[in-house]
Every structure is written in C-alpha cells, then in structure tokens.
Amino acid sequence: xxxxxxxxxxxxxxxxxxxxxxxxxxxxxxxxxxxxxxxxxxxxxxxxxxxxxxxxxxxxxxxxxxxxxxxxxxxxxxxxxxxxxxxxxxxxxxxxxxxxxxxxxxxxxxxxxxxxxxxxxxxxxxxxxxxxxxxxxxxxxxxxxxxxxxxxxxxxxxxxxxxxxxxxxxxxxxxxxxxxxxxxxxxxxxxxxxxxxxxxxxxxxxxxxxxxxxxxxxxxxxxxxxxxxxxxxxxxxxxxxxxxxxxxxxxxxxxxxxxxxxxxxxxxxxxxxxxxxxxxxxxxxxxxxxxxxxxxxxxxxxxxxxxxxxxxxxxxxxxxxxxxxxxxxxxxxxxxxxxxxxxxxxxxxxxxxx
Numbered sequence: 237x238x239x240x241x242x243x244x245x246x247x248x249x250x251x252x253x254x255x256x257x258x259x260x261x262x263x264x265x266x267x268x269x270x271x272x273x274x275x276x277x278x279x280x281x282x283x284x285x286x287x288x289x290x291x292x293x294x295x296x297x298x299x300x301x302x303x304x305x306x307x308x309x310x311x312x313x314x315x316x317x318x319x320x321x322x323x324x325x326x327x328x329x330x331x332x333x334x335x336x337x338x339x340x341x342x343x344x345x346x347x348x349x350x351x352x353x354x355x356x357x358x359x360x361x362x363x364x365x366x367x368x369x370x371x372x373x374x375x376x377x378x379x380x381x382x383x384x385x386x387x388x389x390x391x392x393x394x395x396x397x398x399x400x401x402x403x404x405x406x407x408x409x410x411x412x413x414x415x416x417x418x419x420x421x422x423x424x425x426x427x428x429x430x431x432x433x434x435x436x437x438x439x440x441x442x443x444x445x446x447x448x449x450x451x452x453x454x455x456x457x458x459x460x461x462x463x464x465x466x467x468x469x470x471x472x473x474x475x476x477x478x479x480x481x482x483x484x485x486x487x488x489x490x491x492x493x494x495x496x497x498x499x500x501x502x503x504x505x506x507x508x509x510x511x512x513x514x515x516x517x518x519x520x521x522x523x524x525x526x527x528x529x530x531x532x533x534x535x536x537x538x539x540x541x542x543x544x545x546x547x548x549x550x551x552x553x554x555x556x557x558x559x560x561x562x563x564x565x566x567x568x569x570x571x572x573x574x575x576x577x578x579x580x581x582x583x584x585x586x587x588x589x590x
Contacts, residue, residue: 240307244333252324255309259332259365262381266305272297273393275402280390286314293373298405300375304382306330315376319344321369329378332365336466338473345370345481347409347470349416350463351385354426361423361456363463366416368409370481375405377412388415406486413471414493420464420500427453431510438514442521450518454511461504467497535589539580543573 240257250256270289272279274297283289292299303311309330316326325346328334339346347368352361364383369376377386389411392398400411430453437446471494475487482490550559550569559565 244331252327255313255323255326255330257306257309257330257332259306259380261307262305264305264381266303266308266311267382268311269302269304271300271302271390271393273300273401274298276396278393278396278401286311286318290318295373297373298375298408299373300377300408302377302379302386304379306332306378306380312378315369319369319371319374319376325369329367332380334365334367336463336470338470338477340473340477340479343371345409345477345479347413349413349467351379351416352419352423352460352463353383353385354423361460363459366412368412370405370409372481373405375408375412385415385419386412403486404483406482407489409482410486410489410493413490414496417467417493417496417500421496423460424500424503427507431507431514434514435517438517438521442518442525447518450511450514453507454515457504457507457511461501461508464497464500464504468494468501471497531589535584538584539577542576542580546572 240259240261244258268283268286268289270279270281270283270292272292272295277297289299289301306312306329312326312329315321316323321344322341325339325341328346328348334348336350337348345368347370349366349368351364351366353364354361364380367376367378369378389400389408392400392411395401400407430449434446434449434453437443471490474482474490475494546569550557559569
C-alpha cells in the first residue's frame with residue numbers, strides 16, 4: 237500500500253505490521269545515500285534501490301545508509317526482507333507519530349528520535365522523526381525529509397584521523413544522537429530570547445498580542461516536553477543494555493548525551509513555570525492598567541459630583557430664589573465651580589491619587 241495517512245487512528249482495522257506511511261507528506265523524492273567507511277577509506281554514493289547496498293554485507297567496513305523520505309514503502313519493505321528486520325519495527329519506522337524509545341532485538345537495536353528545528357522568528361517548531369537501526373556492520377537512518385542536520389557528521393567522516401572513522405556502528409549511533417540532541421540547545425537559546433522579550437513587553441506595555449505569544453509558547457512547550465522527556469528513559473536503557481552491539485567504552489559517550497538530555501528536560505520544566513508566572517503577570521498588568529483607568533475616571537466623577545449638585549439646585553423652577561435675579565450670580569457661580577475643581581484636584585494630588 238503506497239497511500240499515506242495523516243493520523244495513526246486511520247490505520248484502525250489493518251493487521252499488525254502493515255507497512256503504511258503515517259505522517260506529513262513532503263514534496264521530496266525518496267533518496268538513499270550510502271556512506272561506507274573504514275580507517276583508511278571512505279565512499280559516498282547515492283543508490284536507487286536497497287539491492288545495491290547488499291554487496292556491503294560482505295565487507296568489514298561500517299556502512300551508513302541514510303534514507304530521506306518515507307513515502308516509498310518498498311524501500312522499507314526491502315530492508316526488512318534483506319536484513320531480517322521485524323515487521324513491527326518497519327511499521328514503527330513508517331509511523332512518524334512515535335515517541336522516542338529504544339527496542340532491543342537480538343541482532344539489532346531500533347531507536348526513535350525527534351529532531352527539532354526553529355525555522356522563523358515566530359517560534360514555529362518543526363518536528364521530524366528520525367529512526368535508527370543499529371546492526372553489526374550497518375547503521376540505517378530514516379528521515380522524513382532531506383535537511384542539513386547530518387552535515388557535521390559527514391564533515392567528521394572526511395577526516396581520516398577522527399574517532400568516528402576508527403570505531404564501529406555503536407559510535408556512529410552515538411554521534412547521530414548527539415547531533416540531534418545538540419539541536420535542542422539551539423532551540424533552547426531561541427526560547428530564552430523569546431521569553432526574555434515577552435517579559436520585557438509584559439512589564440512595559442502588555443497587549444492581546446502578548447497574550448497570544450504566551451499561549452503559543454505554552455502550547456509548544458507541551459509538545460517539546462512530550463518530545464524531550466522520553467529521551468532520559470531511552471538513554472538510560474542504552475546504558476543498561478547488554479546488547480553486544482554497544483561496547484562498554486561507547487556507553488560513556490551515551491552518558492554524555494544523557495547529561496545533555498537532562499539539561500534540556502530541566503530547562504523545559506523551568507520554562508513551564510516561567511510561562512505560568514508570565515500568565516499571572518499579564519493578568520496583573522491588565523488588571524493594574526484597568527485600575528489606573530478607573531482611578532482617573534473616578535477622580536473626574538468626584539470633581540463633577542458637587543458641580544452637578546449645585547447646577548441641579550439652581551436648575552429648580554422656584555420663583556423666590558434670591559440669586560436668580562442678582563446681577564453677579566452667574567460669574568460668581570462659575571468662580572464657585574472653578575474653586576471647587578481646583579480644591580479637589582489639589583486635594584487628590586496631595587493624597588497621591590493622581
């Protein structure tokens with residue numbers, strides 16, 4: 237089946253292990269890149285089918301197969317057939333709504349990661365699932381779309397003296413995970429700057445747009461926490477794993493990625509508390525702004541209350557009101573009005589009500 241589904245719920249009724257792509261359909265053709273390397277040599281090439289990588293099974297080199305684009309289900313099916321990968325693993329590779337996890341099989345390890353990227357200044361986070369299969373001589377990575385996230389790894393491979401060229405598939409898997417997690421720190425820096433700007437705006441001139449930004453950050457933090465939190469469990473399982481595919485010396489490197497994951501997770505927790513505090517600050521700022529407005533209106537109303545009373549008294553239709561026929565009654569009344577207003581304004585100012 238080549239049809240792509242948008243949600244996992246749409247697979248209801250299909251048998252377990254059904255190979256159906258679930259996720260966003262990107263307008264890119266599937267591409268298979270092979271990097272085969274050893275201490276002394278490296279080869280990079282693009283192939284059209286999985287059958288072209290089968291000769292590398294007979295070599296003693298490390299072969300990294302990077303598959304970009306998951307809509308071509310036949311590539312995933314061919315990998316399962318030629319490398320004896322369980323059908324449920326193939327199904328999870330095609331389902332891009334997986335949470336980060338580690339599955340330990342006898343001959344291979346299956347790892348799911350989430351790559352994060354910030355594409356513009358509006359804090360729109362893009363999520364991409366990266367699946368990793370670790371075999372004895374092969375590492376398969378499955379990405380939803382082509383991007384430059386693995387470029388630093390390719391640069392390391394070009395250096396024949398790099399540790400990556402001299403170690404096995406487990407170290408390559410570590411470098412892949414470390415590269416993905418390092419992108420989280422760039423996102424964290426951008427989030428720091430955005431939260432600082434929103435805090436300054438809250439203290440100076442909060443608006444409805446400020447509230448929208450806070451809600452957007454809050455919503456993204458929910459997805460970020462759901463993405464980052466399982467990494468701790470994943471990396472802890474790697475360090476506890478007894479698989480022969482991960483050497484003891486490499487577990488020390490995975491421990492470093494574990495520390496990074498903890499730092500990012502703690503940062504996300506602190507951001508959640510900050511956003512809660514920012515919501516309270518926004519509500520307080522709006523309330524204070526309204527109170528200031530109401531105070532000004534109350535002051536003006538307090539000034540006009542006695543003036544209205546006097547105007548009301550002299551607006552009554554009584555015949556025997558001595559001031560009505562007095563020549564200076566009108567200007568004197570205005571002096572009374574002005575005098576009362578000046579007195580009240582000075583009184584309110586002395587009380588710091590203005």
